Amino acid sequence: MITSTLEKYFNTVDSLENLYVERLKEAVAIPSVSGDAAYRENVFKMSQWLIELFQKLGISYEVVNVGTQVLDNKTLKLPPVLLGTYGNDPNKKTILVYGHYDVQPALIEDGWNSPPFELVETDKNQLIGRGSSDDKGPIIGWLNAIEAHQKAGIEFPVNLKICFEGMEESGSEGLDEVICKEASRYFKDVDAVCISDNYWLGVKKPCLTYGLRGIAYYKVIVSGPGRDLHSGVFGGTVHEPMTDLILLLSKLVTPSGEILIPGINDDVAPLTENENKTYESIEFDLNEYHDAIESKTTIYDDKINTLQHRWRYPSLSIHGIEGAFSASGAKTVLPAKVLGKFSIRLVPDMDPERVNALVKKYLTEEFSKLKSKNSFNVECLHGAKAWVASPDHWNYIAAAKAVEMVFNVKPDYTREGGSIPVTLTFQDALNKNVLLLPMGRGDDGAHSTNEKLDRSNYISGIKLFGAYLHEIAATKI
Amino acid sequence: MITSTLEKYFNTVDSLENLYVERLKEAVAIPSVSGDAAYRENVFKMSQWLIELFQKLGISYEVVNVGTQVLDNKTLKLPPVLLGTYGNDPNKKTILVYGHYDVQPALIEDGWNSPPFELVETDKNQLIGRGSSDDKGPIIGWLNAIEAHQKAGIEFPVNLKICFEGMEESGSEGLDEVICKEASRYFKDVDAVCISDNYWLGVKKPCLTYGLRGIAYYKVIVSGPGRDLHSGVFGGTVHEPMTDLILLLSKLVTPSGEILIPGINDDVAPLTENENKTYESIEFDLNEYHDAIESKTTIYDDKINTLQHRWRYPSLSIHGIEGAFSASGAKTVLPAKVLGKFSIRLVPDMDPERVNALVKKYLTEEFSKLKSKNSFNVECLHGAKAWVASPDHWNYIAAAKAVEMVFNVKPDYTREGGSIPVTLTFQDALNKNVLLLPMGRGDDGAHSTNEKLDRSNYISGIKLFGAYLHEIAATKI
Numbered sequence: 027m028i029t030s031t032l033e034k035y036f037n038t039v040d041s042l043e044n045l046y047v048e049r050l051k052e053a054v055a056i057p058s059v060s061g062d063a064a065y066r067e068n069v070f071k072m073s074q075w076l077i078e079l080f081q082k083l084g085i086s087y088e089v090v091n092v093g094t095q096v097l098d099n100k101t102l103k104l105p106p107v108l109l110g111t112y113g114n115d116p117n118k119k120t121i122l123v124y125g126h127y128d129v130q131p132a133l134i135e136d137g138w139n140s141p142p143f144e145l146v147e148t149d150k151n152q153l154i155g156r157g158s159s160d161d162k163g164p165i166i167g168w169l170n171a172i173e174a175h176q177k178a179g180i181e182f183p184v185n186l187k188i189c190f191e192g193m194e195e196s197g198s199e200g201l202d203e204v205i206c207k208e209a210s211r212y213f214k215d216v217d218a219v220c221i222s223d224n225y226w227l228g229v230k231k232p233c234l235t236y237g238l239r240g241i242a243y244y245k246v247i248v249s250g251p252g253r254d255l256h257s258g259v260f261g262g263t264v265h266e267p268m269t270d271l272i273l274l275l276s277k278l279v280t281p282s283g284e285i286l287i288p289g290i291n292d293d294v295a296p297l298t299e300n301e302n303k304t305y306e307s308i309e310f311d312l313n314e315y316h317d318a319i320e321s322k323t324t325i326y327d328d329k330i331n332t333l334q335h336r337w338r339y340p341s342l343s344i345h346g347i348e349g350a351f352s353a354s355g356a357k358t359v360l361p362a363k364v365l366g367k368f369s370i371r372l373v374p375d376m377d378p379e380r381v382n383a384l385v386k387k388y389l390t391e392e393f394s395k396l397k398s399k400n401s402f403n404v405e406c407l408h409g410a411k412a413w414v415a416s417p418d419h420w421n422y423i424a425a426a427k428a429v430e431m432v433f434n435v436k437p438d439y440t441r442e443g444g445s446i447p448v449t450l451t452f453q454d455a456l457n458k459n460v461l462l463l464p465m466g467r468g469d470d471g472a473h474s475t476n477e478k479l480d481r482s483n484y485i486s487g488i489k490l491f492g493a494y495l496h497e498i499a500a501t502k503i
Numbered sequence: 504m505i506t507s508t509l510e511k512y513f514n515t516v517d518s519l520e521n522l523y524v525e526r527l528k529e530a531v532a533i534p535s536v537s538g539d540a541a542y543r544e545n546v547f548k549m550s551q552w553l554i555e556l557f558q559k560l561g562i563s564y565e566v567v568n569v570g571t572q573v574l575d576n577k578t579l580k581l582p583p584v585l586l587g588t589y590g591n592d593p594n595k596k597t598i599l600v601y602g603h604y605d606v607q608p609a610l611i612e613d614g615w616n617s618p619p620f621e622l623v624e625t626d627k628n629q630l631i632g633r634g635s636s637d638d639k640g641p642i643i644g645w646l647n648a649i650e651a652h653q654k655a656g657i658e659f660p661v662n663l664k665i666c667f668e669g670m671e672e673s674g675s676e677g678l679d680e681v682i683c684k685e686a687s688r689y690f691k692d693v694d695a696v697c698i699s700d701n702y703w704l705g706v707k708k709p710c711l712t713y714g715l716r717g718i719a720y721y722k723v724i725v726s727g728p729g730r731d732l733h734s735g736v737f738g739g740t741v742h743e744p745m746t747d748l749i750l751l752l753s754k755l756v757t758p759s760g761e762i763l764i765p766g767i768n769d770d771v772a773p774l775t776e777n778e779n780k781t782y783e784s785i786e787f788d789l790n791e792y793h794d795a796i797e798s799k800t801t802i803y804d805d806k807i808n809t810l811q812h813r814w815r816y817p818s819l820s821i822h823g824i825e826g827a828f829s830a831s832g833a834k835t836v837l838p839a840k841v842l843g844k845f846s847i848r849l850v851p852d853m854d855p856e857r858v859n860a861l862v863k864k865y866l867t868e869e870f871s872k873l874k875s876k877n878s879f880n881v882e883c884l885h886g887a888k889a890w891v892a893s894p895d896h897w898n899y900i901a902a903a904k905a906v907e908m909v910f911n912v913k914p915d916y917t918r919e920g921g922s923i924p925v926t927l928t929f930q931d932a933l934n935k936n937v938l939l940l941p942m943g944r945g946d947d948g949a950h951s952t953n954e955k956l957d958r959s960n961y962i963s964g965i966k967l968f969g970a971y972l973h974e975i976a977a978t979k980i
Contacts, residue, residue, distance in 0.1 A: 241835070243835070257848065258718070261813075261818035262848065262920070265758055269758055276752075281742055281743075319728040324876075325740055326740065332740050343738045344743070345833075347823065352823050400800055442735070443736050
């Protein structure tokens with residue numbers, strides 16, 4: 027049921043629609059690409075733009091300097107982490123929202139239909155521009171929600187803590203340290219966390235996201251000769267590292283995705299009947315999925331298997347080989363040392379340490395079967411546990427009610443196949459429930475050309491954020 | 504038995520030793536790198552240097568323009584093929600000698616102990632410099648042999664035809680056309696061919712080389728999605744081209760070098776007892792071989808198996824994968840299209856066409872077993888038959904006698920594992936016996952840093968070339 031307070035809020039948001047679009051346009055015009063040294067000053071410019079908005083809205087803030095990095099052989103200052111506080115009423119709940127103000131690179135030559143850093147609106151009311159959906163729309167959305175409360179003369183329902191970073195697209199350098207350090211200080215009173223940095227599963231139905239897969243990334247090294255050899259001169263007489271590596275990699279996974287490492291599935295949480303049922307009602311169209319991958323080469327022809335293998339089962343992918351011949355053309359080299367790269371997406375309740383042990387044991391055994399004189403090693407480059415939150419938590423219940431109010435539909439409860447490491451960091455450092463509450467749609471093309479945010483998603487998203495906070499405030503815990 | 508004529512020739516060569524070293528020094532100082540556009544003018548300079556020497560020695564010549572190529576986005580003139588004629592006595596045999604005046608790239612930063620284009624002599628009397636052994640020493644050797652005859656007042660024993668090219672290190676562009684065209688004109692009267700562009704097997708004993716392996720180079724293409732995908736989002740739900748390609752490549756060869764393609768060995772010439780015996784006396788030290796590959800990762804621990812698998816059995820090598828992640832670090836990409844590269848070294852009597860058919864049939868069958876929805880294709884990028892000449896031919900018998908005269912030892916009869924395509928072109932276009940008569944040693948480091956030619960090999964090589972031509976003249980056919 028929509029209260030009169032919320033109705034007033036929604037009406038105010040509607041009345042400010044054009045201002046909000048103009049504000050997003052201003053933000054998109056600052057090309058805050060974090061992955062390219064040449065754009066770094068624009069990332070700082072974007073942080074300054076946000077600080078001015080903080081000031082205008084009466085948000086108190088801290089600008090946290092997180093040091094320097096070396097990029098393209100230059101030492102560069104890292105963009106700051108912006109911490110904000112709006113309200114500190116001990117009788118209200120405190121919600122921490124996270125987002126990022128940097129963007130992926132974009133060049134019109136990549137195939138954009140318009141200059142990527144000019145927000146343009148199509149006749150389908152899509153707001154096209156780099157960062158529109160990932161993640162400038164959402165972060166400005168939170169600030170717009172504050173402003174709408176002010177303009178409507180409505181009391182803000184919670185204390186809001188803000189954490190906006192400028193390096194998300196480039197490994198979130200420096201962020202984890204800030205979160206861990208501030209957990210007992212700036213974030214001390216936080217009751218729950220909300221992150222808006224993902225997407226609806228499809229294009230029609232909002233969702234709440236409660237799980238992400240983890241990852242364990244491996245490098246398998248096989249080396250033999252002290253230098254690269256010529257296949258004519260030496261082929262047939264030496265153990266070739268490539269032959270051994272290809273054989274090892276071939277033992278990892280089948281074409282239909284079955285992982286061949288013994289024991290790997292032992293810790294995968296069993297699929298309960300209850301969980302299985304949750305997939306039935308989810309809005310998901312395999313045709314849209316085929317459009318997304320630009321082919322019909324999916325392993326499964328049905329929704330439930332596809333979603334479950336994306337979200338709740340592990341997968342193993344071979345990414346490539348370092349040290350071998352990788353250019354076009356024909357070269358007759360026998361590479362002396364080759365490094366195969368593969369990764370396993372982890373799900374509850376897989377433990378990265380145990381997975382490492384299984385991978386190492388298996389590959390070591392398989393290598394010894396080769397009876398090769400080459401040397402072999404396997405290293406885990408990085409590992410992260412899967413994340414799964416309880417959708418029964420009041421944080422999710424409040425968000426679900428807000429979705430129903432704004433969209434007149436119950437949200438889908440989704441997971442995602444990839445990792446958003448900060449989610450796990452917040453959960454572990456603060457020990458609070460984390461909710462992923464997306465603003466954009468599944469076809470927004472976040473890291474792609476012609477990234478867009480539908481005008482309706484933007485405006486409804488601002489309403490959703492406000493309604494969510496009011497529902498939080500109404501929750502008795 | 505050394506005739507007084509030859510003794511006079513040998514003494515003259517000895518007396519001209521310093522002149523010959525100076526001449527090689529001059530040639531090495533011209534950095535005639537054919538593979539780098541920035542050096543192209545030096546390749547032309549080197550051809551001019553040779554033309555001046557032709558003129559000085561009274562060699563009549565033709566400068567054959569072979570057109571242009573595109574290199575590093577520039578259209579470049581190709582260096583000319585130099586054809587020379589020294590003598591046209593119908594009562595003498597006519598021998599065609601081939602060599603090349605271009606060299607591999609060389610930078611002191613690569614690890615040279617001295618500037619690569621300055622010939623310097625070590626205290627072990629090694630002449631260090633790019634091109635010293637490959638192939639400036641040998642081509643100048645032929646010209647020095649002519650000059651020594653002139654200075655000694657000895658009649659030159661044969662008519663000599665010369666074919667020197669300037670693109671050997673870069674695919675011999677334009678050469679095949681010249682050879683085929685001139686087969687019935689400039690090379691019409693040629694009785695046999697001699698190429699000095701390879702090496703002794705080891706460092707002590709001269710050899711005559713009568714066989715080379717051929718090659719068939721393949722590209723296996725597996726493609727699925729229309730674009731690269733993120734392994735977190737899509738891993739586990741799509742057929743990954745890398746998984747399929749790795750499985751296909753794993754079916755090609757065992758770690759001990761056994762090729763798994765059915766029928767591939769059917770046409771390999773059987774090893775006769777006679778042939779088997781020829782390997783026993785060959786000077787070959789497995790320790791030197793281990794030094795060359797900088798490891799002890801040879802498949803066989805004995806000389807005979809090692810030599811036979813290098814020379815007279817096919818081998819299969821996997822070179823690399825195009826389209827996959829090949830840089831350092833960790834990237835979670837699912838490549839949309841991957842191209843595996845492998846090649847098979849061919850031996851008598853394998854036919855490239857039949858090998859192609861076997862490879863395609865096998866991989867097509869193996870791919871269908873994968874039950875993948877991805878697309879698959881296999882292409883042969885290039886193929887060349889193996890070459891083997893009869894070492895009983897008078898061309899070889901004359902060379903063997905010359906070796907005994909100069910070195911007091913019977914030569915080894917060797918083959919090589921790699922391909923020198925021009926060998927087969929001469930044999931096929933002229934239909935004459937081709938002999939490979941090396942000047943340098945197995946450790947000269949032809950394409951490596953600190954390339955060298957031992958002073959003794961250079962001078963003995965000039966004697967060998969002259970003695971060989973005198974033995975040719977003495978042969979009754």
